Amino acid sequence: AQSVAQPEDQVNVAEGNPLTVKCTYSVSGNPYLFWYVQYPNRGLQFLLKYITGDNLVKGSYGFEAEFNKSQTSFHLKKPSALVSDSALYFCAVRDELLSGSARQLTFGSGTQLTVLP
Amino acid sequence: DVKVTQSSRYLVKRTGEKVFLECVQDMDHENMFWYRQDPGLGLRLIYFSYDVKMKEKGDIPEGYSVSREKKERFSLILESASTNQTSMYLCASSLDPVLGAGTEAFFGQGTRLTVV
Numbered sequence: 001a002q003s004v005a006q007p008e009d010q011v012n013v014a015e016g017n018p019l020t021v022k023c024t025y026s027v028s029g030n031p032y033l034f035w036y037v038q039y040p041n042r043g044l045q046f047l048l049k050y051i052t053g054d055n056l057v058k059g060s061y062g063f064e065a066e067f068n069k070s071q072t073s074f075h076l077k078k079p080s081a082l083v084s085d086s087a088l089y090f091c092a093v094r095d096e097l098l099s100g101s102a103r104q105l106t107f108g109s110g111t112q113l114t115v116l117p
Numbered sequence: 118d119v120k121v122t123q124s125s126r127y128l129v130k131r132t133g134e135k136v137f138l139e140c141v142q143d144m145d146h147e148n149m150f151w152y153r154q155d156p157g158l159g160l161r162l163i164y165f166s167y168d169v170k171m172k173e174k175g176d177i178p179e180g181y182s183v184s185r186e187k188k189e190r191f192s193l194i195l196e197s198a199s200t201n202q203t204s205m206y207l208c209a210s211s212l213d214p215v216l217g218a219g220t221e222a223f224f225g226q227g228t229r230l231t232v233v
Contacts, residue, residue, distance in 0.1 A: 009157070034221075043121070043207055043224030044160075090159060104150075104175065105222075107160040 002027045002095040006108035013081050014116050021076040021089050021111045029097030033074040034105065035065055038088040047089075050074060061085070081115045088112050120144075123208050123225035130232050136195040138228050140208030146223075148214045149191035151175075151183065154205040154227070166191055167214040198232045205229050 003026045013019045025031055035047040048059025055067045065076045076089060091108040124139035142149065150165040162175030166185040180202060184192040191210075195202055208225040 006159075036224075041126075041226070043226045044209075044222075045224070046221035049221070104162050104165065107152075109157050109159040 002031075002093055002098060002106050004091050004093045004106055004108040006089075006091055006111045008111050009109070010112045010114070012114045012116060015083055016080050019078050019081040019085070019113065019115070021091075021113060023074045023076065023091030023108060025072050025074060025091075025093040027093060027095035027097075029095050031074075032094040032096060033065075033067060034092040035059065035063070035074075035076050036090045036092065036107075038090065038110075040087070044090065047076070083115045083117050086113055086115050121208055121210055121223050121225040123206075123228050125228050126226065128228060128230045130195075130198050130230065132199060132232055134195075134198050134232075136198045136230065136232075138193040138195075138206055138208075138230070140191045140193070140225055141189050142191075142208075142210040142223070143189065144210060144223065145188070146210040146212055147188065148211045149185065150209040150211070150222070151181075151191065151193045152207045152209065153177070154207055160207065163193065165214075198230075200232050203230060203232045 005024050033050040036044040037047050038044050047063050048057050050057045050067045058064045063078050067074050089111050092105045094105045121142045130136050148167050151163045152160040154160050161177050163181050164183040166172045169188050172183050182194045206228045209222045211222040212220045
């Protein structure tokens with residue numbers, strides 16, 4: 001089975017400070033990892049993904065994420081937060097070994113990021 | 118600009134009503150998905166479809182059915198709405214039949230359904 005955990009329901013950070021949104025996962029095989037963002041009254045938008053290759057992945061809007069296999073983590077980061085980054089962030093994982101209907105993406109519970117001016 | 122459009126942003130229905138949620142995509146994707154989003158639970162897959170008239174159950178199909186008569190349209194049906202189906206419903210489409218195989222998914226803006 002595959003699972004993903006976002007241990008923080010809420011993250012607050014001051015504008016201009018670095019931000020981190022945490023994500024850990026559990027899979028049997030190799031993971032495919034994604035971050036999506038949901039702005040108020042909007043659907044989810046793709047931010048970035050890790051399939052293979054460099055552990056540091058760069059995505060949209062200045063976000064990046066670091067894949068750490070030993071810690072089974074895929075934390076989302078940004079060096080300098082903006083008020084406009086305030087949104088709901090979802091981590092998602094897929095285990096490359098799964099087949100059938102179980103092979104679909106599993107989403108975390110979401111982390112509400114608030115950037116304070 | 119790619120687009121996934123859900124016909125309603127907000128819906129209020131009564132218990133026992135039959136409810137249709139519509140989703141249309143203009144990207145010629147074969148694969149479409151219905152999720153529900155609940156606080157603290159994230160997104161959970163209800164049904165998906167990898168071709169016209171083809172469907173497959175997701176993690177929480179009970180109480181729901183789907184229809185895919187045309188490639189661009191994927192409908193979610195609540196046969197007899199209940200209060201525990203009050204939720205945000207998100208439609209998505211993708212090039213991949215497996216959401217998360219490698220390419221990104223495109224989501225609609227969501228339909229917030231309240232069953233009273």
